[in-house]
Amino acid sequence: MGDERRLNVAVIGASGYTGGETVRLLADHPHVRLAFLSAERHAGSTVGAVHPWLRNHPVVGRHRLRPLEEMPEVDVAFSCLPTGALPKALPHIAKHADRVLNLAGDFRLHDRAETRRHYPDAEAVDEKFAYFVPELSADLGAERFVNLPGCMAVASIYALYPLFCDNLVESRVVVDAKTGSSGSGKGSGEHPAERAGNFRVHKPHGHRHAPEIRQALAEFTGFEPELQFSTHSLDMPRGIMVSCYSQLREGVTALEVKRAYASAYAGKPFVKFRTAPKRPQDFPMLKAVVGSNLAEVAVSVQGTEVVSVAALDNLVKGAAGQAVQTMNLMMGLDESTGLPTTAVGP
Known part of the structure; x- marks a missing residue:
């Protein structure tokens, strides 16, 4: 991907902790344009009103959360919905997103009996999700649907x-x-x-x-x-x-x-x-x-x-950060782009 083009990105379920952290990391990513932030209960509210720790960002803090039905065409959608919600919403999201990264657990397990036990809503979904650990998995190539680890x-x-x-x-x-x-x-x-x-x-x-x-x-x-x-x-x-x-x-x-x-x-x-x-x-x-x-x-x-x-x-390496890292790898960017390498202390 050339440096002159930005990826249009959606964060689905942006009002939760994982969604808010994904928005925080993407807000200043040099190759990303946050095209759509969804939340059903908080539709119409600004990001800053839902996540006070983001309200002082000069752009993203004023973004309004919108219902999923208004989703535009995007390059990448980060699904930060609670476990069990994505299987029902996937047909609509897949229609509007070239790539879908799921941060919840719905499609992590290959064994059908284990899926039925732990993620029953995922069993009936036809799309296959690749399970991806950035440091250990093979290149994603053209994989369209990816599930990140717990x-x-x-x-x-x-x-x-x-x-x-x-x-x-x-x-x-x-x-x-x-x-x-x-x-x-x-x-x-x-x-x-x-x-x-x-x-x-x-x-x-x-x-x-x-x-x-x-x-x-x-x-x-x-x-x-x-x-x-x-x-x-x-x-x-x-x-x-x-x-x-x-x-x-x-x-x-x-x-x-x-x-x-x-x-x-x-x-x-x-x-x-x-x-x-x-x-x-x-x-x-x-x-x-x-x-x-x-x-x-x-x-x-x-x-x-x-x-x-x-x-x-x-919330970072265990969720939003590894998802952004995965997006970077999928789209041919340096995997560390937009990601913090130092902790917050004391």
């Missing part, structure tokens, strides 16, 4: 991929994932008073990201792990931290593990391998990634025990 799933994939890619660990792995409150979306029924100053179990078994992690690791490494995946709720709005516990195969050394991670993420601008963490603050942490499109990854080996850790911002 936030806790992609953090787990980054933490585990080198271990299974190089056949370094036994099949059994335990993943302990912790997530901020924005992952529940604006429609969460949890009162802030119950989350503030608290730390609790979210889902010890049966989370819908578990089959996604198994599927992705099988696809990218050729090996499907025996996975225990449990999630917990953090008292903070943003951020995901996963800690993964596995056992080395016989004869594998700590040096081999370190080399596997360094090789897997060499040249990947948005996955940073922390090569030799010694102090606790050297390991991945949320303060180092929140607000950025970065995932930090580290691994520690003691004897045969392996602990691999990843941290990322669930």
Whole structure:
């Protein structure tokens, strides 16, 4: 795509947290024109009224949200609708968009039984969505429909991929994932008073990201792990931290593990391998990634025990940021265009 042309882009479901973050990242993207921002409940409201943190942008803050029926022809549509909503809206969106990127979970799973269990509304849709992790998937080529990974799933994939890619660990792995409150979306029924100053179990078994992690690791490494995946709720709005516990195969050394991670993420601008963490603050942490499109990854080996850790911002690298990164790759742009590489602190 020549630098002189801007992509006409739509954000569908722009009133939610993920939609608002997608708008924020695209607002100053040098190759994007925000042609359409949709929201049904908030149609007619300005972006700045719905997302106060965007109201001071000189252009986007004054954009009005519109109903989906008014969608014009666009090059790329980002679907930020709640899980279960896109299957019904897809015929209309597909009629008006050359490419569709889905940030919800509807089309992540290939197994029909798992889809029926976790995403029942997606089962009857004929269009096939490619599952895409920017650092690990093959080139998208002419793929028209793409589904991005779940936030806790992609953090787990980054933490585990080198271990299974190089056949370094036994099949059994335990993943302990912790997530901020924005992952529940604006429609969460949890009162802030119950989350503030608290730390609790979210889902010890049966989370819908578990089959996604198994599927992705099988696809990218050729090996499907025996996975225990449990999630917990953090008292903070943003951020995901996963800690993964596995056992080395016989004869594998700590040096081999370190080399596997360094090789897997060499040249990947948005996955940073922390090569030799010694102090606790050297390991991945949320303060180092929140607000950025970065995932930090580290691994520690003691004897045969392996602990691999990843941290990322669930709204950026876990959702809107990886979607913009994917758009960049699809459209022949530098993948880092328009994406933040530093965190917000303190």
